[in-house]
Amino acid sequence: MKRRSLIRVIATREFMARIRTRVFTITTVLTVIAIGGYILLQAYVFNKPTATALDVGFVGAAQSIAAPVRAEAGAAGETITVHLYTSAAAGKADLESGTLDALVSGSGAGTVMAVQSTVDPTLETALNDQSRQQVLSEYLTQHDLPPSAVLSQLAFSVGVNELSPVNAARIEQIVVGLLVAGVLYVSMVIYGQLVAAGVIEEKSNRIVEILLATVRPWQLMMGKIIGIGLIALIQVVLVAAVALVLASATKLVSIPTLSVDVVISGVVWFVLGYLMYALLFAAAGSMVSRQEDVSSVALPVIFVLVAGWILALTVAAPDPGSVGTTVLSFIPVFSPVIMPVRIAAGVAPFWQVAISVVLVIGTIVLFAAVAGRIYRNSVLRVGGRVKFSDALGLPPSVDRPAQRFS
Amino acid sequence: MHAVLELSHLTKRYGQLEALRDLSFVVRPGEIFGFVGANGAGKTTTMRVVLGVLEADSGSVIWDGAPITFAARRRIGYIPEDRGLYPKMAVLAQLEYFAQLHGLKRAAAREASTALLERVGLADRGKSQLQSLSHGNQQRVQLAAALVFSPELLVLDEPFAGLDPVAVDSMTEVLRAEADAGKPVVLSSHQLDIVERICDRVGIINHGQMVAVGTVAELTERGPVRYWADAPGAGTGWYDSVPGTTLVEQDGSRWLVQLGDGTDDQAVLRAALATGPVREFRRDRPALTQLFRDVMSGTAVGEESDR
Numbered sequence: 001m002k003r004r005s006l007i008r009v010i011a012t013r014e015f016m017a018r019i020r021t022r023v024f025t026i027t028t029v030l031t032v033i034a035i036g037g038y039i040l041l042q043a044y045v046f047n048k049p050t051a052t053a054l055d056v057g058f059v060g061a062a063q064s065i066a067a068p069v070r071a072e073a074g075a076a077g078e079t080i081t082v083h084l085y086t087s088a089a090a091g092k093a094d095l096e097s098g099t100l101d102a103l104v105s106g107s108g109a110g111t112v113m114a115v116q117s118t119v120d121p122t123l124e125t126a127l128n129d130q131s132r133q134q135v136l137s138e139y140l141t142q143h144d145l146p147p148s149a150v151l152s153q154l155a156f157s158v159g160v161n162e163l164s165p166v167n168a169a170r171i172e173q174i175v176v177g178l179l180v181a182g183v184l185y186v187s188m189v190i191y192g193q194l195v196a197a198g199v200i201e202e203k204s205n206r207i208v209e210i211l212l213a214t215v216r217p218w219q220l221m222m223g224k225i226i227g228i229g230l231i232a233l234i235q236v237v238l239v240a241a242v243a244l245v246l247a248s249a250t251k252l253v254s255i256p257t258l259s260v261d262v263v264i265s266g267v268v269w270f271v272l273g274y275l276m277y278a279l280l281f282a283a284a285g286s287m288v289s290r291q292e293d294v295s296s297v298a299l300p301v302i303f304v305l306v307a308g309w310i311l312a313l314t315v316a317a318p319d320p321g322s323v324g325t326t327v328l329s330f331i332p333v334f335s336p337v338i339m340p341v342r343i344a345a346g347v348a349p350f351w352q353v354a355i356s357v358v359l360v361i362g363t364i365v366l367f368a369a370v371a372g373r374i375y376r377n378s379v380l381r382v383g384g385r386v387k388f389s390d391a392l393g394l395p396p397s398v399d400r401p402a403q404r405f406s
Numbered sequence: 407m408h409a410v411l412e413l414s415h416l417t418k419r420y421g422q423l424e425a426l427r428d429l430s431f432v433v434r435p436g437e438i439f440g441f442v443g444a445n446g447a448g449k450t451t452t453m454r455v456v457l458g459v460l461e462a463d464s465g466s467v468i469w470d471g472a473p474i475t476f477a478a479r480r481r482i483g484y485i486p487e488d489r490g491l492y493p494k495m496a497v498l499a500q501l502e503y504f505a506q507l508h509g510l511k512r513a514a515a516r517e518a519s520t521a522l523l524e525r526v527g528l529a530d531r532g533k534s535q536l537q538s539l540s541h542g543n544q545q546r547v548q549l550a551a552a553l554v555f556s557p558e559l560l561v562l563d564e565p566f567a568g569l570d571p572v573a574v575d576s577m578t579e580v581l582r583a584e585a586d587a588g589k590p591v592v593l594s595s596h597q598l599d600i601v602e603r604i605c606d607r608v609g610i611i612n613h614g615q616m617v618a619v620g621t622v623a624e625l626t627e628r629g630p631v632r633y634w635a636d637a638p639g640a641g642t643g644w645y646d647s648v649p650g651t652t653l654v655e656q657d658g659s660r661w662l663v664q665l666g667d668g669t670d671d672q673a674v675l676r677a678a679l680a681t682g683p684v685r686e687f688r689r690d691r692p693a694l695t696q697l698f699r700d701v702m703s704g705t706a707v708g709e710e711s712d713r
Contacts, residue, residue, distance in 0.1 A: 009506045017495060207490035210551070213457040214480050214507045380459055 006215050010223025011230070014198065018231050027190065028235050032242050035183065039246045054101040054120060057083040057091040061107035065130040069104075072126040080123070108135045170345070177344030178317050180266040181337040183239050185309040188273050188336070189302060191232035192281040196298050198224050199285030199379070208379050217376040221286075225278045229271070236270050262344050265353070272360045273336025276367055277301060283371035286378040287386040296385065308334040312341055320345035330356050332363035408435035408588040409470035411456070411559055416465035418451055418614075425451045426462065427614040433590040433607075438581060440605030441594040442694075444702060448614040449594040450487045453563050456592070457484055469559070480508060483557030485548050485565050491536050497547050498523060498532035501554045508555030515554075522550045527576065542573040549577060553584070560584060562593040566600055578604045602694040610701050617701050625697055631665045632690040633674060639682025648673045662690060 018024055054073075058066040063084050070080045085091035088105055095103045095114055102123060103114045111131040113124070137147040199221075202208040211220055240263055284297035316325045316338050329338040329348070335356045342348035370392075377393045378386040411433040418426040426448050433439040443449050454460035456467055458479045467474045491500055498519055505515035523529050526546040528539075536544060545565070552560065560581070566574050574597075582604070585591045595601050601608060602622050610618040610625075618625055637644070638659040645651040650666025651674060663674060671689075678684045692700075 006507065009503070013503050016499075017492070201492075205490060205493065206486055206488040207492060209454075209457075209459055209486040209488075210484055210490045210504070211507070212459050213482065213484050214504075 006219050007223045007226065010215065010220060011227035014224050014227025015230050018194075018228065019234075024231060024235075028238060031183075031186065031235060031239050035179070035239050035243050036246050038179075039243060052077065053079045053081070054123060055081045055083060055099060056123065057085050057094060057100045057103040059085045059088045059091045059103065059105040062104045062111060064107065065104075065111075065127075065134055068130045068133070069123070069126045072129060073122055076122045076126070078120075078122045107131070108138070173345045174317050174320065174341070176262060177320065177341035178312065179243060180262065180269075180340040180344060181309070181312045181316075183236060183243075184266065184270050184273055184340065185305065185312070185337050187232050187236050187270060188277050189305055191228055191274060192277045192301065192305070193294070193298060195225055195228050195278045196281040196285030196294050197291060198228065199282050199375070200288060200291050200294060203286065203379055203382070204289055204291070206382075212380065217379060218372050221279075221282050221372060221375050225275070225282060229274050229278065232274060233267070233270070236267065240266065262340075265343050266340050268357075269336045269340050272357065272364065276332065276336070276360060276364050277305060279364065279367040279371040283374040283378075283391075286375040287388075287391055289382050289384075293385060304333050308337045312337045316341040321347040326352070330359065332356070332360045335360050409558065409590070410434055410468075411590045411592070412468040413452065413456065414466050414468055416452065416455060416462045416467075418448075418455065418460070418462050425614050426455070426465075429465070429611070429614060429616055431609050431616055431619055433592050435588045435590055436585050437606045438585050438591045438593065438604060440601035440608040441592060441611065442596070442598060442601055442608060442698060443594075443611035447611045449611060450563055451614075452611070453484075453487075453561050453592070453594065456561055457482060478558075481555075481558040483552035483555070483560045483562075485552050485562040487563040489544065489548055491544070491548060491551060493537040494535055496533050497528065497536055497539070500536060500547065501550055504551045505554045510555060518554050518556070519550075522554050523547075526550045526580065541568055542570060545569055545573065546577070549580060553580070557589070559589060560591040560593075562591070564595060565593055566595050566597055574600060598694040598698055608694065610698060612701060618697075622694060626691040626694065629692050629697070631669075631671070633663050633665065633671060634660060634686060634688050634690050635663060635674070635678045635684060636660045636686035637678045637681050637684045640678060641681070644681050645674060645677050647677050660686070 056066075056069070066082045066084065070082055073080045083091075083094070083100060085094075085103075091100070091103045091105070092114070094100045095116070098116070101115065101120065104111065104127065105114070106112045108131060111127065113119070113127055133151060137151070140147040140150055202211065202220075208220070215223075244263065280301045281298060284301055285294065287297050288294060311328055311334060315322070315328060319325060320342050325338060325342060328334050329342050329352070331338075339348060339353060339356055343353065373393055374391040378391045381390075412430075413432075414430050416426045416429040417424070429448065429452060431439070441449050441452070451460060455462045456474075458474070458476065469475075469478050495503075498516075501519035501522060502512075502515045505518050506512065510518060520529075520532070523532055526549060528543060528546055528550070531539060531543065536547060539547065545568070549562075549565065552562070562581075565577060565581075569577065578600075581591055581593070585606075593601075593605070605622065607619065607621050608625060609616055632654060636659055640659070640661065645653070645661070645663050648669060650669040652664050652666075653661065654664050655662040665671060665674065675684070675687050678687065
């Protein structure tokens with residue numbers, strides 16, 4: 001029988017054994033909720049737009065600035081409904097009852113604004129501007145200067161030149177990049193550990209002995225990695241779809257930013273990253289015989305993954321175009337979480353992506369050779385943790401006790 | 407295909423421990439070969455070497471006249487020492503998986519699995535998870551998994567461990583049928599009474615060495631010739647008239663008499679009949695258990711050459 005079809009038989013079993021489990025359903029639902037929740041949180045909590053319609057009361061002398069305040073706030077995009085009061089007490093009552101958002105009294109330097117708790121910044125600016133102008137106009141009039149002529153000369157603002165402008169689109173791109181990298185990171189951690197657990201399962205119930213009488217260790221390892229990988233891929237694609245739909249529905253990101261090629265490259269990076277790390281997890285799993293021991297061997301692999309994610313958050317996200325980010329994106333073990341951030345930010349030239357893909361593929365080939373060797377040497381050894389030198393098949397240490405080979 | 411399995415001068419060391427020492431034996435087509443020995447004697451190591459999951463330091467495994475290949479090993483039905491199946495997988499799916507791993511197409515795998523499940527008496531449990539089955543039934547599934555791809559050779563490490571007599575019988579029946587179809591069957595067991603009953607030939611292994619090989623009759627006949635005679639009318643020394651006889655044991659009216667070389671057992675019977683009625687007269691064969699104890703305690707039965 002062809003090697004490839006054996007791997008397919010093994011992969012199919014891994015896939016079928018997991019697709020119908022409660023664990024798969026639960027992790028899928030949780031991941032979708034987590035990503036969806038994150039997007040909704042971003043949309044409605046952190047990016048909460050300021051109120052754009054206010055009811056403002058003006059008492060007595062303050063009524064004279066009501067119209068210019070409303071005009072200035074209106075220019076800034078805020079609609080102000082003016083309520084005029086002759087009695088301060090009536091205004092105060094309406095403020096307390098919530099009919100009014102703010103109550104303005106007094107005039108000139110003595111202008112006072114009463115609010116419930118928070119001050120609307122646009123309203124405050126307009127109020128400051130207009131009361132100062134009121135004072136200034138009175139002063140100019142007293143000195144026989146035409147206020148309108150003077151004031152019109154003041155109607156300018158300082159020009160601003162942004163050397164590296166942070167625009168809304170740019171932030172969207174970084175959010176998208178981190179979203180892609182985050183899904184990849186979480187999936188690699190979860191499914192990598194599932195590979196390790198699967199290897200240990202077969203080792204601990206000794207089924208591996210029957211299997212290895214039939215298939216090569218390499219086929220068994222690859223079948224497992226591919227089968228679990230397909231499950232992971234389904235979940236990743238599902239999450240990507242949910243993210244796309246939610247993000248466009250909430251207008252957190254515009255669809256052009258979350259473009260098809262960002263999503264596709266995300267899937268490609270997942271496949272590459274998963275393969276790279278799953279090989280390491282499989283090798284780690286083959287070295288122990290009990291599920292309880294998995295953390296001792298999987299920890300170094302997880303550590304590298306976590307380090308990559310932290311670098312994505314701290315180095316890549318704040319400045320995707322920096323030299324540091326570029327360098328990190330070429331280190332194969334970090335590429336799958338760093339490169340998507342650069343790609344989403346639009347700062348990764350095609351040739352750079354191509355080179356890092358080639359480097360990652362080279363690393364996968366290398367890891368496959370090493371992991372295949374460790375797996376082959378370890379998977380039939382029961383008992384304690386297999387020593388690393390033994391697993392690599394280095395010259396045997398002296399007098400190793402016969403473990404359970406009776 | 408009726409081929410011979412031959413293990414030739416196998417050695418295997420683990421550090422200081424010699425797990426196998428120049429071990430050789432032959433299993434012929436249609437023969438159930440019982441492999442007995444104390445814990446750590448080298449039974450499992452031998453089987454793993456045959457299966458190729460372990461490599462011998464020297465010596466060879468010959469199948470059908472040539473060193474065994476990976477392709478030939480894939481035609482071996484194997485039950486490992488510690489059971490090896492997926493606890494959470496449905497029984498039928500599990501068998502189908504093994505059939506497919508051995509090259510059967512999906513439809514053929516399903517057909518073979520269903521047929522085999524019926525043969526081991528678990529036709530109604532196909533959809534159950536393995537872990538929901540009793541130990542005996544799990545073992546039946548294990549046997550089915552070893553047979554589902556129509557192997558040409560069976561290697562079974564402790565197939566009877568933990569089985570009740572009924573389960574042993576039904577498994578024996580299946581194994582006998584496989585052997586009758588011309589397949590060599592090798593099994594190891596601690597249950598010597600079962601081995602004695604079902605195996606055509608037996609090999610006793612001690613410290614990695616084969617110390618005795620032969621049919622059960624051959625092995626048990628090699629001891630002294632003794633007869634049990636139940637003669638209620640007999641008195642002390644009734645056998646003295648026959649030269650070369652000595653008394654080994656007396657239990658009421660039952661006498662165990664050992665015969666010397668060339669002593670005619672019929673003469674002993676006549677001497678017994680001379681004392682009155684004889685209710686029983688039979689050859690006393692040491693059970694395999696006794697033989698096994700003798701071997702382990704160093705009272706070697708003597709080496710028999712392998713063929």
